[in-house]
Amino acid sequence: MADQRLKALSGSNRRDFIKWSATAAAMLGISRSRYLDVMCGTAGSALADDATCGKTARSVHLVAGNGGLAWFTQLFPYMQVAKQGGGQLSFYGSPADVKAAPTDFPSVYGKYSPFQTLPRSKQMTVFVAGVNQTHTDTPSTGLQLGNNGLIASIASIQSANPTLLPVMAINPFVFGAAPGAPQVATVAKSAGLVDLFNSTASRTMLKLPQDASLSEAYYKAFLDLNAAAPRQTTARAYNTGRVAANLLGKNLADQLKITPEDDARYGVNAGTPTNVQEIAHGLCTAVKAFKLGLTSSLIMPAMRDDPHGAFQNMQTLQSTVMMLGKILDTFIADAMATPDPSCQNKTLGDNLVFTITGDTPKDALNNNNWGDGTVANHNLVYAFGNGMLKTGWLGDLSLGGNISTWDPATGATMPGGNSAAMATQAAAAIAYAVAKGDDRRVQDFGVTVPAGPINKVVM
Numbered sequence: 099m100a101d102q103r104l105k106a107l108s109g110s111n112r113r114d115f116i117k118w119s120a121t122a123a124a125m126l127g128i129s130r131s132r133y134l135d136v137m138c139g140t141a142g143s144a145l146a147d148d149a150t151c152g153k154t155a156r157s158v159h160l161v162a163g164n165g166g167l168a169w170f171t172q173l174f175p176y177m178q179v180a181k182q183g184g185g186q187l188s189f190y191g192s193p194a195d196v197k198a199a200p201t202d203f204p205s206v207y208g209k210y211s212p213f214q215t216l217p218r219s220k221q222m223t224v225f226v227a228g229v230n231q232t233h234t235d236t237p238s239t240g241l242q243l244g245n246n247g248l249i250a251s252i253a254s255i256q257s258a259n260p261t262l263l264p265v266m267a268i269n270p271f272v273f274g275a276a277p278g279a280p281q282v283a284t285v286a287k288s289a290g291l292v293d294l295f296n297s298t299a300s301r302t303m304l305k306l307p308q309d310a311s312l313s314e315a316y317y318k319a320f321l322d323l324n325a326a327a328p329r330q331t332t333a334r335a336y337n338t339g340r341v342a343a344n345l346l347g348k349n350l351a352d353q354l355k356i357t358p359e360d361d362a363r364y365g366v367n368a369g370t371p372t373n374v375q376e377i378a379h380g381l382c383t384a385v386k387a388f389k390l391g392l393t394s395s396l397i398m399p400a401m402r403d404d405p406h407g408a409f410q411n412m413q414t415l416q417s418t419v420m421m422l423g424k425i426l427d428t429f430i431a432d433a434m435a436t437p438d439p440s441c442q443n444k445t446l447g448d449n450l451v452f453t454i455t456g457d458t459p460k461d462a463l464n465n466n467n468w469g470d471g472t473v474a475n476h477n478l479v480y481a482f483g484n485g486m487l488k489t490g491w492l493g494d495l496s497l498g499g500n501i502s503t504w505d506p507a508t509g510a511t512m513p514g515g516n517s518a519a520m521a522t523q524a525a526a527a528i529a530y531a532v533a534k535g536d537d538r539r540v541q542d543f544g545v546t547v548p549a550g551p552i553n554k555v556v557m
Contacts, residue, residue, distance in 0.1 A: 151441035151449075152259040155484065155532045156388050158381065158452040159249055159397045161272050163235035166373075166401025167456025167478065168408075168468065172419045173426070174222050174480055176462045176495045177206050187497075188465040190415050203490030203509060210416070210423035213430065219485035220430065220447075223551065225527075226493025226503050227520035228477035230458045232470040235270045235402060237457040240479035240521050244545040247274010248525040249397060251543050252532045254278035256394040259440060266291055266387070267397040268380060276543060288379040288398070295350035295392060354386045363432075365424040373401050374421050381429040388446050391439050400454070409465035430482075447484075451531045454480035462495055474501040476517035479524045486531035488551055493520070509550030527551040 162170065172190050183193040195209040201221045207214055213221055228239035241248045253265045254276050264280040267273065268291070273282055283294055356379050361367065364378040377400055384396040408415045434447030441449060459478045461469040473495060481487060492504040494511050503515030506523045526540055530547045533539040535555025537547040 151444065153534065154256045154258055155449045155451045155534055157252055157395045157532055158384050160400040160454045161237065161397065162400040162454060162456030163237055164233060164402040165404035165458060165460065165470065167458060168405060168460035169401050169418065169422060170454050170480060171459045171462065172208065173211050173423055174224055175206060175208050177204060177491060178495065178497050179462050180206050180208055182497060186464050186466060188409065188460065188462045188468060190412065190419055201490030202488035203492060205490035210420045212423045212426040218489060221489035223481045223483050223487045223489050224491045225479040225520060225524035226476055226501065226517050227479045227524040229518040230472045230475045230477055232458045234457050236272050237455065238272055239477050240455040240524060241272055241274065242521060243525040243529055243543050244522055246276035246543045248529065250274040250276035250279040251529055253280055253395055255529065255533050255539050259394060261392055261394050263294060263393050265395045265397065266294060266393050268399060270399055271397045273397065288376050288383060291383045292351050292354045295354060353390065354383055356382055364428045365421055370421065373403055374418065378425045381425065385432045385436060385446060389436050389439065406467050408468055451484055452482045453528060463499060473499055474517060476501050481528050483531040486535060486553055487527055488553060492551055504550065506548035506550050523548045
């Protein structure tokens with residue numbers, strides 16, 4: 099019978115017990131299945147399920163340089179701008195199409211906004227945070243976690259879950275530096291992501307399934323002989339090797355490549371602009387790679403087209419916004435339809451965080467030549483926190499030309515304030531979401547997680 103004292107553990111005590119019990123099992127040479135049986139009998143099935151799941155979320159980071167972030171203000175619009183609409187305001191839609199979104203803080207949908215059928219926990223969080231960095235392809239605003247790069251810090255946090263290539267990136271990309279951050283595997287465009295796993299071994303020596311299975315069997319026998327290794331660092335290397343042995347004999351290129359069915363689902367056709375197609379193909383490949391346990395993170399550029407004249411061609415503007423909305427909807431739908439290989443009874447969509455950052459959201463109050471300047475030099479950070487973050491807008495922009503920031507303690511809108519000073523606060527909240535509520539892991543990078551934007555986890 100399960101020990102009620104162990105079943106009742108929560109928060110850091112629960113995490114500590116899982117870490118301790120897993121380490122003890124490894125030191126005693128207990129098999130994984132036997133370990134989970136013991137956990138279920140001793141501490142209850144819920145805690146045993148926790149022990150089988152990855153300790154961190156996977157992540158995708160869209161970095162929209164050279165004015166590209168402005169496109170995402172059409173999907174997740176400034177609220178007052180969208181509600182008023184028309185005239186010189188920088189929003190494509192009609193006020194009649196704008197409706198309130200089911201978010202924790204106020205937010206609205208436009209006609210082509212994604213996630214309109216999803217619950218509150220799977221909506222976007224929009225931070226007024228960072229500083230305008232007009233005309234750079236590699237903007238870092240909103241991507242600093244204290245003295246460390248946010249994405250590098252996230253990759254360091256994700257190292258708790260072994261993958262073949264921890265971080266994939268399409269050039270140009272932003273990563274930064276952080277203690278424990280892995281190397282980044284880079285490619286020139288989305289099609290190159292497939293080639294990262296198209297190894298000689300998978301195409302020749304271990305092409306036959308029986309050869310691949312034999313290789314895996316030998317490797318697992320080796321692991322069993324070394325099951326009593328006392329060091330967690332050694333166990334981590336074994337786990338990485340197990341993933342490698344399991345996947346080496348598969349034709350990974352065939353499993354990752356974009357199919358005509360994928361393009362149809364994402365709305366990609368011969369008329370899709372290349373920069374939009376790249377986003378669709380990158381996100382589609384990310385889901386496939388996550389499904390196979392190949393990577394924990396993808397970094398990719400977005401749009402980079404400096405759309406000054408977008409509002410002079412409303413048909414093209416609306417078509418682009420519609421395509422982007424469909425791509426994000428399909429990305430999340432794909433993730434939610436794909437079982438998570440690292441967590442029983444969960445999908446990839448339950449363990450995914452993604453961010454959208456960029457150099458400038460452009461002038462929301464004047465669409466004439468859609469200028470690069472922003473009120474008080476502010477910027478925006480978009481985050482899909484998957485239940486770990488409160489959703490909706492933290493901060494605001496008024497039609498009168500005033501910016502508001504937000505209170506880190508409560509998330510409430512605060513008139514005025516310094517958008518640049520909010521960047522690390524937003525980054526800490528995003529890192530917390532990737533760490534699945536382990537605020538101590540975020541504190542390792544010298545920052546404190548603000549209470550206002552997060553949903554505090556009781557594990």
